[in-house]
Each structure stands twice: as C-alpha cells, then as structure tokens.
Amino acid sequence: MASNRTSKRRSAANNxxxxxxxxxxxxxxxxxxxxxxxxxxxxxNIFASMLDYSSLGAAVKSILMTVFTAFVAYxxxxxxxxxxxxxxxxxxxxDPEEQKxxxxxTVEQGGALPNGWHGACWPYIIAKTKFILYGAYPNESLWRVxxxxxxxxxxxxxxxxxxxxxxxxxxxSFLTIYPIFATVMLTGGGxxxxxxxxxxxxxxxLALISFGRVGKAGWITGPLLDFSKVAGLAGWFFIFFAAALxxxxxxxxxxxxxxxxxxxxxxxxxxxxxxxxxxxxxGILLALGRRSNMPVARTLSIIFIEFWRGVPLITxxxxxxxxxxxxxxxxxxxDSLLRALIGVTLWQSAYMAEVIRGGLxxxxxxxxxxxxxxxxxxxxxxxxxxxxxxxxxxxPGIVNTIISVFKDxxxxxxxxxxxxxxxxxxxxxxxxxxTPVQASTGYLVVALIFFVFCFGMSRYSMYLERKLNRGx
Amino acid sequence: xxKTSVARDEKRKxxxxxxxxxxxxxxNKWFGEFHVLRDINLRVVRGERIVVCGPSxxxxxxxxxxxxxxxxxxxxxxxxxxxxLNNDVKNxxxxxxxxxxxxxxxxxxxxxxxxxxxxxxxxxxxxxPRAEAEEIAMHFLTRVKIPxxxxxxxxxxxxxxxxxxxxxxxLCMQPQLMLFDEPTSALDPEMIKxxxxxxxxxxxxxxxxxxxxxxxxxxxxxxxxxxxxxxxQIVEQNEPEAFFNNPQSDRTKLFLxxxxxx
Numbered sequence: 001m002a003s004n005r006t007s008k009r010r011s012a013a014n015n016x017x018x019x020x021x022x023x024x025x026x027x028x029x030x031x032x033x034x035x036x037x038x039x040x041x042x043x044x045n046i047f048a049s050m051l052d053y054s055s056l057g058a059a060v061k062s063i064l065m066t067v068f069t070a071f072v073a074y075x076x077x078x079x080x081x082x083x084x085x086x087x088x089x090x091x092x093x094x095d096p097e098e099q100k101x102x103x104x105x106t107v108e109q110g111g112a113l114p115n116g117w118h119g120a121c122w123p124y125i126i127a128k129t130k131f132i133l134y135g136a137y138p139n140e141s142l143w144r145v146x147x148x149x150x151x152x153x154x155x156x157x158x159x160x161x162x163x164x165x166x167x168x169x170x171x172x173s174f175l176t177i178y179p180i181f182a183t184v185m186l187t188g189g190g191x192x193x194x195x196x197x198x199x200x201x202x203x204x205x206l207a208l209i210s211f212g213r214v215g216k217a218g219w220i221t222g223p224l225l226d227f228s229k230v231a232g233l234a235g236w237f238f239i240f241f242a243a244a245l246x247x248x249x250x251x252x253x254x255x256x257x258x259x260x261x262x263x264x265x266x267x268x269x270x271x272x273x274x275x276x277x278x279x280x281x282x283g284i285l286l287a288l289g290r291r292s293n294m295p296v297a298r299t300l301s302i303i304f305i306e307f308w309r310g311v312p313l314i315t316x317x318x319x320x321x322x323x324x325x326x327x328x329x330x331x332x333x334x335d336s337l338l339r340a341l342i343g344v345t346l347w348q349s350a351y352m353a354e355v356i357r358g359g360l361x362x363x364x365x366x367x368x369x370x371x372x373x374x375x376x377x378x379x380x381x382x383x384x385x386x387x388x389x390x391x392x393x394x395x396p397g398i399v400n401t402i403i404s405v406f407k408d409x410x411x412x413x414x415x416x417x418x419x420x421x422x423x424x425x426x427x428x429x430x431x432x433x434x435t436p437v438q439a440s441t442g443y444l445v446v447a448l449i450f451f452v453f454c455f456g457m458s459r460y461s462m463y464l465e466r467k468l469n470r471g472x
Numbered sequence: 473x474x475k476t477s478v479a480r481d482e483k484r485k486x487x488x489x490x491x492x493x494x495x496x497x498x499x500n501k502w503f504g505e506f507h508v509l510r511d512i513n514l515r516v517v518r519g520e521r522i523v524v525c526g527p528s529x530x531x532x533x534x535x536x537x538x539x540x541x542x543x544x545x546x547x548x549x550x551x552x553x554x555x556x557l558n559n560d561v562k563n564x565x566x567x568x569x570x571x572x573x574x575x576x577x578x579x580x581x582x583x584x585x586x587x588x589x590x591x592x593x594x595x596x597x598x599x600x601p602r603a604e605a606e607e608i609a610m611h612f613l614t615r616v617k618i619p620x621x622x623x624x625x626x627x628x629x630x631x632x633x634x635x636x637x638x639x640x641x642x643l644c645m646q647p648q649l650m651l652f653d654e655p656t657s658a659l660d661p662e663m664i665k666x667x668x669x670x671x672x673x674x675x676x677x678x679x680x681x682x683x684x685x686x687x688x689x690x691x692x693x694x695x696x697x698x699x700x701x702x703x704x705q706i707v708e709q710n711e712p713e714a715f716f717n718n719p720q721s722d723r724t725k726l727f728l729x730x731x732x733x734x
Contacts, residue, residue, distance in 0.1 A: 364579075366575060366577050366578075366579040367579060367581065369542055369575065369579060370575065370579030370580070370581065371581075372540075372541075372542060372568065373540055373542065373568065373571075373572070373573040373575075373579075373642075374568070374572075374592065374593035374597065374641065374642070374645060375565060375568040375569045375593055375597040375645065376592075376593070376596060376597060377565070380596050380597075384592065384596065385581055388583050389581075389582070389583055392583070468583075
C-alpha cells in the first residue's frame with residue numbers, strides 16, 4: 001500500500017516536471033541603485049513609508065507618515081535653529097569698551113542691543129574662563145595645573161593610539177607615577193617626611209621582594225612557597241608606597257595650595273578620573289568576590305556592594321563631610337576633597353561591580369570549563385579568558401557607568417567643593433555681569449563642556465567595541 | 473581492512489605496558505538528591521581506548537567529567553596517573569595538566585586566535601617559552617591538518633575545524649589521557665568524518681582515551697572496550713565485537729536496537 005502511494009505521488013510529480021538541472025550559472029549582479037548608498041538609506045528610512053500609494057490603507061498611512069515626518073523635521077529645525085541663533089547668530093562676542101554687563105543689555109535695560117534681543121553673552125564667559133576651569137587656584141600657579149593636564153593627556157593618548165610602542169609601560173605609569181606627580185603638582189607637596197614610615201615601608205618591601213626571589217630560586221617548600229609567590233609583588237607595592245611617601249613629603253618649594261581653592265573643571269576632572277580609575281579594578285575584585293565560592297569573600301563583597309548601592313551619592317557625600325570629622329581625633333583635618341574622592345570612588349565601585357558581574361554571568365559556562373580543563377589556575381583563567389570576554393561584553397554598561405559618574409561629580413557641591421557646575425553657578429551670581437542671559441549662557445557652557453567629555457568617552461567606547469569585536 | 477587492524481594491534485601490543493592511567497573504585501556521585509553515579513569501578517591502562525555509550529541521563533558525561541574535577545565525586549576513590557583526586561588543589565592542578573578534554577561545544581576561546589588558543593596552556597601552565605610553545609602549537613595544528621588556519625579566530629572556522637582545533641589544543645599539553653565528551657554530537661553530518669578520522673589517528677598513535685559518543689562505527693573501529701551505562705551504573709562492558717554482536721543485558725539490547733536501527 002505504501003508503494004502505491006509513493007508511485008502515485010512520483011508520477012504526479014513527473015507530470016508537473018519537477019525535475020530541474022541548472023544549465024548555466026545565474027549572473028552575479030550589483031543591487032538596484034535605489035537600495036544602496038546614501039540615497040538608498042534615505043529612501044528606506046524616510047521616504048519609503050511616505051511614497052506607498054498602492055492601496056487605500058497604504059495611501060492613508062503614507063499621508064500620515066508625510067505629515068508626521070514634516071512635523072518632526074519642523075520641530076527639529078526650529079530647535080536647532082533656536083540653539084544656533086542663541087549661541088552664535090545673535091550672540092554678543094566682544095566687549096571692546098569694558099562695559100561688562102552693559103554690553104549685553106537691550107535698549108530698555110540701558111544698553112545698545114535692540115529690544116527683544118536674546119542671545120549668548122560671550123564676554124561674560126571669556127571674563128570668567130579662568131574661574132570656570134580652575135576655580136580660585138592662584139593665577140601664578142596655573143602652570144602646575146596645565147602641566148598636569150598636559151602630561152595626563154599625553155599619557156592617555158599614548159595608551160589609546162595603537163601604533164605606539166610601550167603602551168603597557170605607559171599605562172602602568174599613568175596608574176602609578178602620574179597620580180603622585182599630579183598630587184604633588186596640584187597641592188604643592190611637602191606634607192612632611194616621616195622617616196619612620198618611609199623606612200618601615202622600604203624595609204618591608206625589600207624583605208618581601210627578597211623572600212619572593214628566594215622562593216623562586218627554589219629554596220622554600222611547603223605552604224610558605226605560595227606566600228612567596230605573592231610576596232614579591234607585595235614587596236613592590238611597599239616600595240612604591242615608600243616612594244610615594246617620599247614624593248609627597250619632600251618640599252619641592254612649590255606654593256602649597258589648599259584643596260578648597262581648587263574649583264571648576266579641575267575638581268570635576270580630579271574627582272571623576274580618580275573615581276573611574278580606582279573603581280574599575282575594585283569593581284572587578286568585588287564582582288569576582290561576589291561570585292566566589294569562598295564564603296568570606298562572598299559575604300564581604302555582598303555587604304560592600306549592597307551597602308554602597310543602597311545609599312544615594314548625595315547622602316554618601318553628606319555623611320562623609322559631616323560624619324568623618326566626628327570620628328577624627330581633635331584637630332585632625334581630613335581634607336574635604338579627599339573625603340569626596342573616597343566617597344565617590346567607593347560608591348562607584350559598587351555599581352561597577354554589578355555591571356561587571358553581569359558580564360561574568362553572561363560568559364558561557366563552557367569557557368570556565370575549557371579554561372579549567374587545560375589546567376589554568378583561577379587567576380590565570382580570570383585574567384586570560386574570562387575577564388577579557390566579560391569586560392568586552394559589558395563595555396557599553398561600563399562606559400555608561402563611567403559617563404554617569406563623570407556627571408555625578410556635580411554633587412560634591414554638598415561638601416563645599418566647587419566643581420564645574422558649582423563654579424559656573426557662582427559666576428552666575430556675579431552682579432558685575434548681571435544680564436537676562438547670564439544664567440542661560442553659563443549653563444550652556446557647562447552643558448557644552450560636559451557634552452564634549454561625555455560624547456568623547458562615548459565615541460571612544462564605540463571605537464573600542466568595534467576593535468574588540470573583530471575576532472568574534 | 474583486516475590486515476591494517478592486525479598491523480595496528482601488533483603495534484599497540486608493544487605500546488601497552490600496563491601502567492594504570494585511570495582507577496575509579498566504588499565511585500558515587502549525587503546531584504542534590506539524585507544519585508547520578510552508582511558504584512562505578514573502572515580501570516584504564518596506558519594505550520587503552522574506551523568508548524562509553526548509553527542513553528541520555530545515564531551519567532556517562534558526568535563520569536568523565538569527574539576525572540578532571542569538572543564534577544566532584546562524593547564517595548569512592550579516583551586516581552589519575554597515580555595522583556589521587558581529592559580536594560587538594562595541587563592534585564587537581566597536576567591531574568588537569570595530564571588530562572586533556574574535548575567538549576561537545578568545543579569551548580574554544582573566541583577572543584584569541586587559533587594559534588593563541590593552542591599556545592595558552594603550555595605558556596601559562598607548563599611555563600614553556602613562547603617560541604617553543606608556538607612550535608608545539610603548529611606541530612599539533614599540522615597533525616590535525618589545519619595549520620593554515622593558525623592566525624584565524626574560532627568564529628571564522630567551521631564546526632569540524634573548530635573541534636579539530638579543540639583536539640589540538642588539548643594535545644598541546646601532551647597529556648597522558650584524552651577525554652572526549654560527545655565530540656561529534658554538535659557537528660553537521662558532513663563534518664563528523666573529519667573529526668572521527670582525527671580521533672582514529674590519535675588512537676593509532678597510542679593515546680589513552682575515554683570517549684563518550686554515539687558513533688558506533690568509531691567504537692567498532694577503535695575501541696578496546698565498549699562500556700554501556702544506564703541510570704548511573706556500568707551495566708555491561710566488553711570488546712566491541714562481542715558487545716555489538718552478542719549483548720548480554722536486556723538494557724544493552726534495547727539501547728543497541730534503538731541506535732543501530734536507523
């Protein structure tokens with residue numbers, strides 16, 4: 001019976017001439033012009049939905065899309081034009097007669113501009129530039145801030161440009177030598193040399209390094225051998241710490257500048273850079289700790305993360321500024337910038353830890369198993385296999401958190417520090433420049449500066465993502 | 473066909489020296505309440521080729537994963553190449569150095585090139601210098617017949633090529649024992665042959681291997697012993713001819729009828 005069915009179907013198939021053998025290859029052609037290039041993109045994304053009149057339903061839809069597109073284009077153009085008009089076309093650029101606020105007044109208010117004028121007052125910004133960028137930092141010492149910025153920019157660019165050699169070494173110095181250089185440059189150094197501390201750290205460092213060397217040479221066995229492996233690295237940390245103590249202790253005859261005089265972009269960059277650079281490795285350790293099998297590491301990580309995530313940053317800063325002095329002995333003044341740095345960094349680490357933990361969870365279990373099966377240790381597999389993949393995977397989340405903390409630094413105004421926004425706000429209160437557009441101009445500048453930094457970070461991250469995805 | 477297998481056997485008799493590579497005694501494992509491995513006893517000597525088969529859920533993958541501590545056994549003794557497998561991290565590390573594993577889903581490292589995938593373990597585990605590690609990697613990549621792919625990334629290779637790279641990666645550590653966890657189950661049919669051929673060559677060169685697979689043709693060709701597992705127990709084991717032609721247990725007969733039928 002089955003064969004009857006099969007033969008019936010086969011003869012039916014033959015009647016329909018199912019058999020087909022290709023005689024020559026179909027030509028390989030380029031796509032039709034309207035679907036490629038800029039014209040193609042415009043057509044598909046904007047015009048296709050407006051030009052379909054094949055049926056009544058499609059026609060109605062096309063008309064609605066046309067109206068909607070026109071409306072959006074109109075609103076968009078008006079807004080962009082409005083911004084350009086305010087910032088550039090109608091703006092006042094110069095104050096040749098040193099009239100200060102009067103140069104941006106309309107006739108009604110006592111100035112020279114036509115009534116109904118509304119534009120940016122750039123002379124106000126030009127006059128306040130130093131304050132917005134440096135705060136109350138003494139003018140004669142600005143070279144110190146500039147040299148710190150310059151060195152930082154050079155080191156950062158060196159690390160980012162792929163073709164340059166010794167990038168790892170430069171990155172290492174950016175994380176170790178540069179912070180000490182920046183601290184001495186910006187504060188003036190000369191905190192006093194405690195020969196005792198320097199001595200203790202140097203001796204401890206040398207001892208640990210020697211212990212590590214002895215272990216490597218094979219003269220130690222048993223549990224001490226594991227310790228000796230870590231001892232070498234720890235020893236170098238102690239030496240570094242001793243060198244740091246010396247660098248900030250020695251008096252280089254620089255004017256000592258209190259952190260309360262710092263302000264503007266300087267504070268924003270110092271707080272943001274420190275928070276970003278420290279929270280990333282700390283976040284990695286916390287994320288690994290939270291996923292670890294060791295109960296102590298896991299519990300401590302969870303407590304840390306949940307505590308710092310449960311408190312808003314503004315509260316952290318407020319508590320840091322109010323509560324830390326309560327715990328300090330009489331007369332010890334814990335620098336307010338340092339308080340803010342510690343608060344923001346620890347808070348940011350908790351967020352970073354969770355972003356990274358998301359990445360670790362997303363890695364296929366087989367990767368962990370593959371690494372284990374070839375005999376890699378826990379730290380080796382983390383460093384070589386898991387973290388490179390996890391960090392790449394959550395790069396958008398990491399950059400998002402970084403951009404977020406860059407902007408959150410504005411909250412340091414709670415502890416009396418003037419960051420970019422705070423410094424600009426205080427210039428808005430300056431009566432010598434009081435005009436109706438003073439506030440708008442000031443905030444426009446703040447927004448522009450933030451945008452430049454944040455957009456820059458965003459674009460760099462996209463470049464990184466493209467570069468890191470080449471292998472997948 | 474008969475002549476080559478005789479010649480192969482002759483070559484092997486001289487290489488089988490009786491060293492016990494794997495010894496499992498009264499091994500039991502539970503996943504929570506579920507008793508997944510029941511009283512497993514297994515001895516594998518150097519040069520032996522074992523094929524483990526059985527229905528899914530029978531514990532065959534769990535068995536070989538216990539051998540390199542990807543799974544932890546709760547009861548019984550496991551010894552690999554004389555090293556006891558217990559909670560001591562040093563032992564586990566030593567065992568993992570001597571045991572190579574090939575996974576069903578390859579588990580190649582996608583962010584590293586093929587060559588780097590193979591060089592990784594010798595450099596970081598055996599502390600081989602980089603140049604030497606590269607030589608070893610190229611040697612084994614040539615042996616699995618894909619040396620020209622060395623600078624590509626795993627994502628650019630076909631499944632069969634990826635699995636061969638996985639085999640080369642495991643071989644770069646020059647292990648005493650190779651474990652294969654259903655190496656061809658995730659491959660398209662046309663690629664299964666190239667991987668099985670690689671494994672047959674490996675077997676002919678004297679590698680001790682335990683292979684979990686459904687490829688019965690491979691078992692017939694290469695295995696010294698076929699082990700049938702069901703519900704966590706070793707139900708039957710025998711030489712391939714005896715196993716396939718004359719299965720003793722009813723469960724074995726049922727299983728063979730199911731997989732040899734189509």
